[in-house]
Amino acid sequence: MYTSVLSFPANVFTDFDWLRRELNDVFGMADRAPTGIRAVAPGTYPALNVGQTPQSVEIYAFAPGLDASKLDVNLDRGVLTISGERSPTLPEAPQGTAEAADKVTVYTRERTHGRFQRAISLPDDVDPERVQAHYRDGVLHISVARREEAQPRRIAVQ
Known part of the structure; x- marks a missing residue:
């Protein structure tokens, strides 16, 4: 049932792969790894x-809460790049109180913020002169x- 810790394994890399899969199952990380050549990590x-x-x-980028003027879309040599910045949002102190914004305590922050960039390789037959973004x-x-x-x-x- 259990292999002996003292015996030398036939293939060390097989055992490491088994250990990685077991840890992924235990900690629920199996869904976080990209699964294909075009896949990206969740988040x-x-x-x-x-x-x-x-x-x-047709490209749809789901980016709620952004200012359209802060988005950059570029097409260069068949690669479309979408970049911008998402500012952090913190809860505000109640109106009429003397508390400053630095006194607000944040318990969890699940919404990422900061600069971002995504690049998409397009087919060779696209026309770089006819691009529309809304x-x-x-x-x-x-x-x-x-x-x-x-x-x-x-x-x-x-």
Whole structure:
């Protein structure tokens, strides 16, 4: 049932891998590791949905509570970069009291703050001259049109 601690294992790396999996199960960290080449760790900000149509590539970045003027969207050599900064928010002291803002005690802070940046590699057939970005209700929607020559077209058979 239990292997002897005194015996030398046949493969040390196999035992370390087993120990890592056991610790992940115990501490619930199995869901935190990226699972694929395009996966990112949970908590990466902002969360993205990326899809495509025959006419465009559509990117949705979920970034509530930001000022649209503080968001930067750049497209350079097929890589779309979204960056900005989210300021920290603290509870305010009650109105009419002499307490200063530095006297507010924070028990937990689960909302991340600070600078952020996400980069998305786009297909080769996108047109960097036809990009639209709109921020509304905490969602940044970026639409990158595909080049006309990359559009599907119907060919008449004679």
